[in-house]
Amino acid sequence: MMFWLAMPVTVLFYLLTRKLARRLNSPLVNPIMIPALLVIGLLLALGEDPANYQAGTQPLSLLLELAVVAFALPLYQQAAKIRSQLVPILLCCGLSVLISVGTTLLIGGLIHASPELLASVATRSITTPLAMSVSEAMGGIPAIAAGLVIIVGMMGAIAGFPLMRLAGIHHPEAQGLAMGAGAHAIGTGAAAEVGSTQGAFSSLAMVVCGVITALLAPPLFHLYLWLAS
Structure with a gap:
């Protein structure tokens, strides 16, 4: 049953959340996080296999991959x-990549985290396909890397602009780079x-951060392992 309901349920949850977000104007009403939580709750309540839901949303996944190309338009403008x-x-x-990967390795070393876990966490700030690939190349767990990427992305989408406003960062280019x-x-x-410049x-x-992370994360990780040995 979930195979046939997957697409309409997903679209309905998304549209309702978008409408609520525009009415409330709150960063907590996130059109990605809330529909995801609702879908998880629905699957748990019905006892459905997540694989059936995933199979039912394949057309949406394909359209999402194609929609990424739209990010090129504001770049051109x-x-x-x-x-x-x-x-x-x-x-x-x-600097963003060095701080992200460096703090992960530093904190991981202080708490004696396993190399496998560190390799999975170090790529949390880049897009999912790259994070999974780079993490696996370093000996990490791609599933953990993907989950962390989604969590970090949702947190950034919710708290990013409010935190920048509190810090007095109002420059559109700076806001976009940070996000x-x-x-x-x-x-x-x-x-x-928020705006075409920010986008x-x-x-x-x-x-750029995805490419730099793919280039710098593996040597930094192996340097950490060498220093820790």
């Missing part, structure tokens, strides 16, 4: 501004709703 600030953008994204670097695709979706710079940061 802001191309001149991006070119003029390319060096600061690369520096910011590089893309810290909350990847989910954060980029939230940034695009463009968030898209750029998501891509």
